[in-house]
Amino acid sequence: MSEKVVAVAGATGLVGRQMMCVLEERNFPVKALKPLASERSKGKSVTFKGEEIPIEVLGEDSFKGVDIALFSAGGGTSKQFAPFAAKDGCVVVDNSSAWRMDPKVPLVVPEVNAKDIEWHEGIIANPNCSTIQMVVVLKPIHDAAKITRVVVSTYQAVSGAGKAAVDELLAQTKAVMAGEEPVGEIFPHPIAFNCIPQIPQSKAFIDNGYSTEEMKMVNETKKIMGDDGIRVTATTVRVPVHTGHSESVNIETASKLTAAQARELLAKAPGVVVQDDLDAEVYPLVIHAAGKDETFVGRIREDISHPSALDLWIVADNLLKGAALNTVQIAELL
Amino acid sequence: MSEKVVAVAGATGLVGRQMMCVLEERNFPVKALKPLASERSKGKSVTFKGEEIPIEVLGEDSFKGVDIALFSAGGGTSKQFAPFAAKDGCVVVDNSSAWRMDPKVPLVVPEVNAKDIEWHEGIIANPNCSTIQMVVVLKPIHDAAKITRVVVSTYQAVSGAGKAAVDELLAQTKAVMAGEEPVGEIFPHPIAFNCIPQIPQSKAFIDNGYSTEEMKMVNETKKIMGDDGIRVTATTVRVPVHTGHSESVNIETASKLTAAQARELLAKAPGVVVQDDLDAEVYPLVIHAAGKDETFVGRIREDISHPSALDLWIVADNLLKGAALNTVQIAELL
Numbered sequence: 001m002s003e004k005v006v007a008v009a010g011a012t013g014l015v016g017r018q019m020m021c022v023l024e025e026r027n028f029p030v031k032a033l034k035p036l037a038s039e040r041s042k043g044k045s046v047t048f049k050g051e052e053i054p055i056e057v058l059g060e061d062s063f064k065g066v067d068i069a070l071f072s073a074g075g076g077t078s079k080q081f082a083p084f085a086a087k088d089g090c091v092v093v094d095n096s097s098a099w100r101m102d103p104k105v106p107l108v109v110p111e112v113n114a115k116d117i118e119w120h121e122g123i124i125a126n127p128n129c130s131t132i133q134m135v136v137v138l139k140p141i142h143d144a145a146k147i148t149r150v151v152v153s154t155y156q157a158v159s160g161a162g163k164a165a166v167d168e169l170l171a172q173t174k175a176v177m178a179g180e181e182p183v184g185e186i187f188p189h190p191i192a193f194n195c196i197p198q199i200p201q202s203k204a205f206i207d208n209g210y211s212t213e214e215m216k217m218v219n220e221t222k223k224i225m226g227d228d229g230i231r232v233t234a235t236t237v238r239v240p241v242h243t244g245h246s247e248s249v250n251i252e253t254a255s256k257l258t259a260a261q262a263r264e265l266l267a268k269a270p271g272v273v274v275q276d277d278l279d280a281e282v283y284p285l286v287i288h289a290a291g292k293d294e295t296f297v298g299r300i301r302e303d304i305s306h307p308s309a310l311d312l313w314i315v316a317d318n319l320l321k322g323a324a325l326n327t328v329q330i331a332e333l334l
Numbered sequence: 335m336s337e338k339v340v341a342v343a344g345a346t347g348l349v350g351r352q353m354m355c356v357l358e359e360r361n362f363p364v365k366a367l368k369p370l371a372s373e374r375s376k377g378k379s380v381t382f383k384g385e386e387i388p389i390e391v392l393g394e395d396s397f398k399g400v401d402i403a404l405f406s407a408g409g410g411t412s413k414q415f416a417p418f419a420a421k422d423g424c425v426v427v428d429n430s431s432a433w434r435m436d437p438k439v440p441l442v443v444p445e446v447n448a449k450d451i452e453w454h455e456g457i458i459a460n461p462n463c464s465t466i467q468m469v470v471v472l473k474p475i476h477d478a479a480k481i482t483r484v485v486v487s488t489y490q491a492v493s494g495a496g497k498a499a500v501d502e503l504l505a506q507t508k509a510v511m512a513g514e515e516p517v518g519e520i521f522p523h524p525i526a527f528n529c530i531p532q533i534p535q536s537k538a539f540i541d542n543g544y545s546t547e548e549m550k551m552v553n554e555t556k557k558i559m560g561d562d563g564i565r566v567t568a569t570t571v572r573v574p575v576h577t578g579h580s581e582s583v584n585i586e587t588a589s590k591l592t593a594a595q596a597r598e599l600l601a602k603a604p605g606v607v608v609q610d611d612l613d614a615e616v617y618p619l620v621i622h623a624a625g626k627d628e629t630f631v632g633r634i635r636e637d638i639s640h641p642s643a644l645d646l647w648i649v650a651d652n653l654l655k656g657a658a659l660n661t662v663q664i665a666e667l668l
Contacts, residue, residue: 149639153487153582155529155571173507188615195489195573195580197617197633197647205612209593209635209645218638231639235582235647237489239529240574246529248487248569248582259543278539281522283531299531301543304552305483305565311543313531313569 003031006331007066007090009058009081010073011035011046014163015095018324019070020048026328036062037073063090068331071095072323086122093124093330095323097212100125100220107223110329111271112139116226117333124330127224128216129322130154130236130245133295135224136321137314138251140269141262142225145253145308150232152217154199155239155246157286160318161186161201169240187238196238211236244286245322247314256308259301266297271321276300284315292317293325337365340665341400341424343392343415344407345369345380348497349429352658353404354382360662370396371407397424402665405429406657420456427458427664429657431546434459434554441557444663445605446473450560451667458664461558462550463656464488464570464579467629469558470606470655471648472585474599476559479587479642484566486551488533489573489580491620494652495520495535503574521572530572545570578620579656581648590642593635600631605655610634618649626651627659 006023010016016037023030035046036058045054056062058077063069063085071078071094078098085092099105106116107125112135117124127135138147158165165186172182172192182190187201198204199213206212217234239246257265267274275284276298284296295316303309316322340357344350350371357364369380370392379388390396392411397403397419405412405428412432419426433439440450441459446469451458461469472481492499499520506516506526516524523530532538533547540546551568573580591599601608609618610632618630629650637643650656 151485151584151637151639153569155489155573170511173511177504177507177511189619190621193575194619194621195575196619197580197582198615204615208638209612209633210638233584233637233639233643233645235487235633235645237580237582239489241527241529246531246571248531248571250485250567250569250584278543281532281538285523285528285530287524287528299543299569303485303567304542304544305485305567309567311567311569 003029004067005032005034005065006030007034007036007063007069009036009069009071009077011055012037012041012044013072014159015072015319015323018319019072019327020046022320022324022328024049028328028332034066060084063088066090068093068334070327070331082123091120091122091124091334093126093327095126095327097128097216099123100127101223107220108330109135109224109326110333111136113224113226114333117330126323126327126330127220128213129160129318130156130213130247131217131220131224132322132326133245133314133316134217134247134249135221136269136271136295137266137297137312138221138225140265141251141253141257141310142227142230144265145255145257147230147251148254149252150221150230151250152232152234153248154234154236155241156199156236157241157243157245157318158191158238159243160245166242169242173240191238191240193240197235199236199238241286243290243317243319244315245318246286249312249314250303250309251312252306252309257310259310262310263300271295272297274298283313286315289315290317293320295321337363338401339366339368339399340364341368341370341397341403343370343403343405343411345389346371346375346378347406348493349406349653349657352653353406353661354380356654356658356662358383362662362666368400394418397422400424402427402668404661404665416457425454425456425458425668427460427661429460429661431462431550433457434461435557441554442664443469443558443660444667445470447558447560448667451664460657460661460664461554462547463494463652464490464547464581465551465554465558466656466660467579467648467650468551468581468583469555470603470629471600471631471646472555472559474603475585475587475591475596476561476564478599479589479591481564481585482588483586484555484564485584486566486568487582488568488570489575490533490570491575491577491579491652492525492572493577494579500576503576507574525572525574527574531569533570533572575620577624577651577653578649579652580620583646583648584637584643585646586640586643591644593644596644597634605629606631608632617647620649623649624651627654629655
């Protein structure tokens with residue numbers, strides 16, 4: 001790949017920072033890095049490959065001469081600025097939900113649907129974190145046995161809600177440990193030593209009783225897998241974990257797969273690591289998955305309540321595979 | 335009810351203590367309380383209704399003159415001593431898993447199958463904590479629409495593993511907050527800021543890949559509901575919460591129930607409180623359910639992946655409704 005001018009919009013956020021780390025770690029051919037952020041970050045800088053680079057304020061003209069722009073600055077910002085980038089010939093890989101369900105925008109997880117990248121018109125969307133780690137595991141199972149229905153419950157880390165959310169978990173934990181009342185601004189209820197069945201933090205729910213996070217898992221799964229026949233129901237829950245989402249996933253298939261067959265398929269699947277040795281108490285855990293690129297799967301078993309279904313436990317780093325890494329992997333395909 | 339001599343076996347444990355609190359709070363007609371524990375607790379005493387009562391060492395002869403014995407001292411102890419109690423004419427209400435699936439032992443949740451108490455032969459079993467809170471919600475739905483299959487994922491508090499487990503969560507949380515390595519003896523992996531898909535803590539798994547906790551939910555549900563046709567699959571997970579289990583439950587029914595119909599049924603169900611106001615961000619939370627007698631249910635919605643299924647979020651205090659309270663409620667039926 002020839003060297004590219006790469007912009008990162010939302011360079012001061014948790015995911016934006018991770019994007020720059022991943023670009024550096026994976027030795028992405030960056031000719032020049034252009035960190036972009038809002039007015040608030042004016043005067044700040046970022047360090048990339050040992051070099052201090054001043055942050056520029058994101059504007060309509062930020063993308064002249066830029067080859068690739070990685071966006072992680074929220075849906076509103078993406079909606080507003082991505083079209084200007086695309087108009088200037090820059091390819092946008094967007095981590096927000098703004099463009100994901102747009103029929104003109106490919107929604108890509110490289111291990112699952114890399115070929116969808118071909119029909120982009122300047123914007124490619126990165127899926128929701130909880131969807132990404134699920135579909136890399138669903139893909140080989142779907143190819144082998146045709147998935148008909150998925151019932152998923154999530155255990156999601158606070159870092160998905162940004163740096164302030166991580167700080168809030170820590171501050172509330174400290175308060176509770178000291179016998180004080182936990183206070184907070186990010187989550188609708190205290191998250192320390194609690195489980196909150198609401199994601200995102202505000203305006204979460206739609207008319208059918210699902211949260212928008214849950215509907216992302218329903219709809220994005222179909223689009224990425226390229227099969228509207230995969231029915232999904234999801235319950236997404238915030239838990240007091242810093243980084244790393246866990247998912248309890250029940251998968252019904254048209255033809256029966258044994259647990260052994262599923263384990264074998266998953267062991268060969270790109271980006272997937274099987275951790276499934278019950279005698280040794282080995283299964284995926286967020287404390288081990290945080291900081292890792294792969295998606296981890298274990299507790300693989302045949303569902304005794306259904307003639308052809310599997311139960312799985314899937315864990316990944318929500319900031320890496322769930323966000324920054326997948327975005328950079330898409331950029332690598334370009 | 336006439337006054338009874340009540341023994342509590344396992345009087346120094348988390349659940350044993352709760353049992354005595356519940357007996358006191360509910361004004362159970364106790365003629366005399368007999369706290370029993372192992373050799374280790376010799377010389378200790380408990381306080382009941384303001385009175386200091388010395389703990390006696392549990393033995394084969396402990397139950398002479400005792401009317402009701404509440405056991406919460408582990409499966410091995412129940413297996414060993416409950417028959418001696420029964421032989422002496424004492425009725426045992428046992429909170430361990432020792433007798434639950436014995437066909438001669440009723441397994442009772444008063445709101446669901448109080449009448450099963452009639453055929454006891456000296457021992458009545460209290461179900462597993464995660465099963466109890468689920469079946470009080472399943473019951474009215476089953477009566478109205480016949481449940482065919484349940485897919486449940488749990489978010490279980492550490493107090494289910496005893497006082498030492500609570501201490502371990504606190505110590506590990508402190509360690510992590512101080513940047514130190516969390517150490518522990520109770521859980522197979524650190525529980526602070528983590529989710530562990532293994533319950534119980536050791537020798538958890540059986541040949542089919544399920545844990546024994548998961549199989550309890552599968553088998554006890556059928557026995558309590560009196561219907562072997564209810565197929566259940568479960569994934570049980572320990573989360574860093576002190577007290578209160580949460581459950582994400584997907585329920586398939588033979589005939590379709592709307593969310594509104596389910597809400598109406600549950601609002602009238604004994605022991606159940608509906609907390610389901612999404613606009614106000616009201617749904618069950620462990621931090622509110624801890625210390626309460628009721629089982630709380632919310633996030634009630636029609637599953638968009640299935641023609642007749644519901645998704646629910648169920649929360650209860652695992653030490654109260656999940657253990658001590660249900661045991662005392664059974665004793666009240668006697």
